[in-house]
Every structure is written in C-alpha cells, then in structure tokens.
Amino acid sequence: MSRLIVVSNRVSPPGPEGASSQGGLAMAISAALREYSGIWFGWSGQSTPQYTGQISVQRAGGVTVATMDLEEQDIQEYYNGYANRTLWPLFHYRIDLTQYERSYGSGYARVNARFAEMLMPLIAPDDLIWVQDYHLIPLGRELRERGAKNAIGFFLHIPWPARELMATLPRHRQLVEAMFHYDVIGFHTEEWKNAFISYVLYEAGGMQVSDGSLRAFGRTTLPQAFPIGIDAQGFVALKQSDAGVESYSRVQESKLGRKMLLGVDRLDYSKGIEERFLAFERLLSEHPEMKQEIFLLQISTPTRSEVDAYQDMVTRLDAHSGRINGAFAEMDWIPIRNVHRVHSREELAGIYRAADVALVTPLRDGMNLVAKEFVAAQDEEDPGVLVLSRFAGAAQQMKEALIVNPFSVEDVADAIRKALAMPVEERRNRWRALMDGVEREDILAWRDSFVASLEAARERTAKPPKPARIAAPRREG
Ligand code: GDG
Numbered sequence: 001m002s003r004l005i006v007v008s009n010r011v012s013p014p015g016p017e018g019a020s021s022q023g024g025l026a027m028a029i030s031a032a033l034r035e036y037s038g039i040w041f042g043w044s045g046q047s048t049p050q051y052t053g054q055i056s057v058q059r060a061g062g063v064t065v066a067t068m069d070l071e072e073q074d075i076q077e078y079y080n081g082y083a084n085r086t087l088w089p090l091f092h093y094r095i096d097l098t099q100y101e102r103s104y105g106s107g108y109a110r111v112n113a114r115f116a117e118m119l120m121p122l123i124a125p126d127d128l129i130w131v132q133d134y135h136l137i138p139l140g141r142e143l144r145e146r147g148a149k150n151a152i153g154f155f156l157h158i159p160w161p162a163r164e165l166m167a168t169l170p171r172h173r174q175l176v177e178a179m180f181h182y183d184v185i186g187f188h189t190e191e192w193k194n195a196f197i198s199y200v201l202y203e204a205g206g207m208q209v210s211d212g213s214l215r216a217f218g219r220t221t222l223p224q225a226f227p228i229g230i231d232a233q234g235f236v237a238l239k240q241s242d243a244g245v246e247s248y249s250r251v252q253e254s255k256l257g258r259k260m261l262l263g264v265d266r267l268d269y270s271k272g273i274e275e276r277f278l279a280f281e282r283l284l285s286e287h288p289e290m291k292q293e294i295f296l297l298q299i300s301t302p303t304r305s306e307v308d309a310y311q312d313m314v315t316r317l318d319a320h321s322g323r324i325n326g327a328f329a330e331m332d333w334i335p336i337r338n339v340h341r342v343h344s345r346e347e348l349a350g351i352y353r354a355a356d357v358a359l360v361t362p363l364r365d366g367m368n369l370v371a372k373e374f375v376a377a378q379d380e381e382d383p384g385v386l387v388l389s390r391f392a393g394a395a396q397q398m399k400e401a402l403i404v405n406p407f408s409v410e411d412v413a414d415a416i417r418k419a420l421a422m423p424v425e426e427r428r429n430r431w432r433a434l435m436d437g438v439e440r441e442d443i444l445a446w447r448d449s450f451v452a453s454l455e456a457a458r459e460r461t462a463k464p465p466k467p468a469r470i471a472a473p474r475r476e477g
Contacts, residue, residue: 002458004038004451005123007115007139008132009079011042011065025157025369027231028443029132032451033063038127041066041119047075055118068118070111077107080306083135089309090169091134091158092270092364097309100170109138116142123148128454131182133157140181151458153450154179155186155226158366159393163199176204180219183457186226186450188367188393193225222457226450227397228367229442232435235376238349247343247350251297255354258333259420262355263298264348264370265362267340269313272361272389272406273300277320277336279361279412284328284335286413291328294420296359297337299351314340352377355384357419360392361406367393371401375434383431385419387412397437400430 012026033040044056044067051071058065070078081104089097116139123129123143129152131139140152166172176199179185187193197214200206206216213222238244251260261280265271280296300317304310321338328335343351352358358374371386371394378384388394388401395403402415 002036002455003124003127004032004036005119005127005129006033006038006040006132007119007129007136008040008042009083009135010045011040011067025228025443027234028447030061030063031444032447036128036451039064039066039122041115041122043067043079044069046070047072051114053114053118055122066118066122068114070114074107074111074114077104078111079135080304082108084304084307085309086169087134088158088270090165091161093159093161093165094269095165095168097269098168102170105171112136112138113142115139116146119143120146120148123150125149128451128458129153130155130450130454137175138178141178144181149461151183151454151461152181153184153186153454153457154182155450156192156366157188157228159364160187160192160195160199162195163203166199167203173204176200177217180214180217180221182221183461184450184453185221185223186453187223188225188227189396190225191396192366192393193223196223222453224453226446226453227393227441228369228446229438230369230372230376231444232372232376232439232442235349235373238346239353239377241346241349243344243346244350244353247347248353249350251351251354255295258292259294259356260354261294261296261357261359261416262351262374263296263300263359263361264352264374265298265300266303267300267310267314267317268303269309270362270364271300272363273298274313274317274320275363275406275409276359276361276412277317277324279409279416280336281320281324281328282409283413283416284324287417291335292330292333295333295335295337297339297351297355299339299341299343299348301342302340348373349377352384353379357385357387357416359387359412359416360394360401361387361389361404361412362392363389363406365389365392365394371398372438375431375438378431378435380428380431382424383427385422385427385430386434387415387419397441398434400433 006029040063046069048069048071055066055068085099086104127150129150131154200214200216204216206214208214213220263276265273284291321336325334325336352374360368360371362368371388374386386401388398388403389406390403402419404415405411
C-alpha cells in the first residue's frame with residue numbers, strides 16, 4: 001500500500017493523553033496516516049526571529065509528524081494576513097471585512113514555497129499527497145515546479161464563494177490557476193463545487209469534460225464533493241465517559257427544570273452568534289411568558305485574537321449579552337449564559353446531551369461539525385432538536401433539522417418556539433433520520449472516498465495513453 005502524505009497549516013498529533021485531546025479532523029488524519037503509514041507535515045505553531053529552514057520529525061501515537069517553524073513576518077503576512085484577513089472573510093461572503101494587502105499575498109506565496117521546499121525531500125515517487133485547506137492553495141503548483149509527479153489532492157474546508165465575490169480578489173486568476181495543479185479538488189458540498197465550476201467556466205474560459213473533470217489554464221483537474229463527517233461512535237463514547245456523564249449531570253442540575261438552548265462555536269463572525277442573540281432577544285420580547293422557562297447557553301471559544309475583526313466581534317457580543325441580560329434578567333433567572341472558556345471534548349459531549357435545542361445558525365459555513373456532534377450526543381428516547389442554518393454545508397445533508405435563515409431574527413425565533421413545542425414522537429423520528437446520516441457519512445467515509453479518488457487519479461496518470469481507435473470496416477450485406 002502506498003504512503004499518504006497529509007499537509008495542513010497546523011498539525012495536531014495525538015498527545016500523551018491520547019486521542020481525546022484531538023478534534024475530529026485531526027483524529028481522521030491520524031487514523032488515515034496509521035493505515036497508510038504516512039507523514040503529517042505542517043507548521044509547528046512556533047515562531048523564530050528568522051526562518052531556519054529546518055524540519056523536526058517525530059513519531060507520535062503511531063504517526064510520523066514533520067513540522068517546521070515560521071518566522072514572525074511569515075505568521076503576520078501568511079497566517080494572520082492572507083489566510084485570516086483576506087481569504088477567510090472573502091470565502092465567507094464578508095467582502096466588507098476582507099483586507100487586500102500586497103504584503104499578505106507575497107507572504108502567502110513565500111510560505112507556500114517554503115512548505116514545498118521542506119516537503120520535497122520527504123516525498124517518494126509513489127506517495128499520495130493530500131493538501132488541506134485555504135492556507136495552502138498554491139502548494140500543489142510549488143511542488144510540481146520542483147518536480148513532484150505524484151497524485152496530489154486538495155480539500156477545501158470552507159465554502160467556495162460566488163464568482164462575483166471571487167473577482168474582487170486581486171490576482172484571483174493566479175489563485176485558481178494554482179488549483180489546476182491538483183489532480184482532485186474536494187469541497188464539502190455540491191453547492192461549493194458548483195460555485196468553483198462556475199468561476200472556471202465564466203471567469204477563466206475553462207470547459208467541463210464528460211467525466212466531470214474541468215479543463216482550464218492548459219491543465220485538467222477533477223472537482224468533487226466529499227461531505228466531511230465526525231467519528232460518530234467515538235462521540236457516543238465521549239458522552240458515556242466519566243467526564244461526559246459528570247458534565248451532563250452538572251448542566252442538567254443547573255437547568256432547574258428549564259429548557260436549554262445551546263450554541264457552541266469558535267468565536268467567529270461567520271458563525272452568526274450575534275444574530276442568534278438578537279433572535280433570542282426578539283423571542284423574549286414577543287413572548288414574555290417564556291421568560292423563566294428557557295435560557296441560552298452560548299459557549300464560544302476565542303480564536304484568531306490577533307485579528308481586529310475578531311476583537312471587535314467579542315466586544316459586540318459581550319455588549320449584546322450584557323444588554324439582553326440587563327433588560328430581561330430577574331433575581332433568580334438569567335436569559336444568556338455567555339461562556340468563553342474551552343471545554344474538553346468529553347465535557348462538550350455532556351453539554352450537548354443536556355441541551356433541548358441546538359442553535360447552529362452560521363451565516364456561512366463550509367460544513368459545521370457542531371451540528372453533527374449535537375446529534376451524536378443525544379439520547380434516543382428523548383432527543384433534542386437541531387435548528388440549522390440553510391447556509392451551513394451541513395444543511396445539504398441534515399434535512400430533518402429545522403432549517404432557518406439566520407439573517408431573519410423572526411425566522412430563528414419561530415424555529416425556537418417550534419422546537420420547544422415539538423412532540424417527543426416527532427423529535428425521535430427526526431433524530432433517527434439525522435443520526436443515520438451522521439453514522440453513515442462519518443469521518444472514515446470522508447477519508448476513504450477522498451483517498452480512493454486520489455488513487456484513481458494516480459492510476460489514470462500511470463496508464464499509457466490509449467491507442468487511437470480505428471473504426472473497423474463495415475461488413476456489407
Ligand atoms: C472548519 C470549517 C468545517 C468548539 N468549542 C470547543 C471545541 N469546539 C470544536 C467543536 C467542533 C469544532 O470545534 C468546530 O468545528 P466546525 O466544523 O463547527 O467549525 P470550524 O472550526 O470553523 O471548522 C467548518 C470544518 O472546518 C471541518 O471541515 O465543518 O465549516 O469552518 O469539532 O466540537 N472543542 C473543544 N472545546 C471547546 O470548547 N474540545
């Protein structure tokens with residue numbers, strides 16, 4: 001079996017405390033690498049005053065991990081700059097927050113070239129290479145320029161924007177041209193894939209071939225949808241662990257018989273947390289009889305705190321929750337519990353289980369794993385209800401959720417009321433259908449389908465070109 005090389009911006013190998021400290025994606029990558037005996041390559045997360053060009057290789061939890069440090073300027077321009085101030089907001093439809101600085105673009109190009117330089121000596125001719133996410137779009141081209149002939153695939157974890165938005169990015173054609181150096185390009189949904197195809201056909205003058213591949217810039221690539229999933233069984237085990245049961249009981253007791261609405265998100269403007277608070281405020285002001293009966297637990301873990309848009313958002317969010325709590329709270333009841341601390345995955349599973357309604361209302365999201373984790377953590381006999389934004393990739397698969405428009409406070413407020421009033425029979429039926437999907441389209445299915453597509457790409461390239469077909473002479477009579 002050939003080796004698999006996974007490249008991502010950051011690597012998070014299994015720690016000494018085992019796999020439970022890893023997120024679902026990191027666990028799938030570790031599992032894939034164990035199976036294919038490969039390497040996980042990426043940035044160590046450390047900075048050095050000057051770029052050293054050194055790699056550190058370690059074995060961790062059965063996986064070989066190779067990391068490199070970046071210099072401070074790289075982190076500012078590539079990571080905080082082009083990745084998180086340019087591509088992230090643009091790809092999440094926030095051109096109002098998108099910053100286009102030339103220095104960011106050159107830092108991004110420089111770091112991608114450095115990744116390729118460091119990675120090349122580790123690659124054997126038969127290896128499959130799988131590049132993850134928007135930080136590393138040009139890496140495939142950089143590797144090809146250095147002679148890599150391997151099958152190389154790319155997976156985008158975030159949405160692909162509409163082509164009118166893509167056109168606002170300086171040098172957008174170069175970015176898309178770079179993607180044509182991959183054999184396979186994976187998106188979470190058909191919608192993101194089609195947005196990419198639309199760019200290629202209408203902006204880049206490309207064409208579609210009958211086998212689904214795309215031709216442009218003198219090259220061919222295969223765009224495909226691979227919806228990511230979670231480790232569903234692993235998540236059930238987290239909820240049943242001691243820490244999972246303890247956090248469930250703790251939250252359950254604190255509810256005092258009230259219904260709990262739950263939000264769990266990275267503190268990111270794409271997640272629609274502010275809009276969710278406003279919808280909850282609308283509900284309380286239009287239905288004061290619901291006061292005392294419900295509350296919202298919002299767990300938001302801080303990220304990217306060096307980027308201004310994130311600092312501004314935290315300030316606004318805290319102002320909203322303070323205002324809503326000030327206006328509605330009573331001596332023995334608070335409407336919003338606004339929590340910024342990080343929880344272990346076991347604790348999180350227990351919290352999901354204790355929720356009556358999950359509010360997963362991003363304004364735009366590649367997939368959204370929280371929606372799937374919430375479903376996996378529910379009790380079969382008395383499951384909670386999932387309220388899900390139509391703009392999350394997950395909405396394409398999770399049709400039995402209550403699908404909402406997160407931009408409409410009324411729509412979300414109505415869905416909350418509907419969820420709270422839903423009879424247990426309907427909750428069970430919807431949950432069963434959702435859980436079947438979460439189990440079927442899990443993280444291993446995602447990994448296996450992508451790797452299979454990459455292997456097929458390698459076979460196509462290895463095959464000698466078919467001899468020209470000569471039509472047989474027609475028999476007369
Ligand atoms: C990107 C795309 C796509 C949250 N709080 C805590 C915690 N979390 C974990 C959740 C979940 C993960 O973070 C968040 O995953 P999402 O999928 O919801 O969102 P992004 O981080 O934006 O991920 C997204 C994903 O990539 C995969 O392709 O679905 O669309 O944006 O797993 O549980 N984990 C712990 N403590 C917390 O307090 N341990």
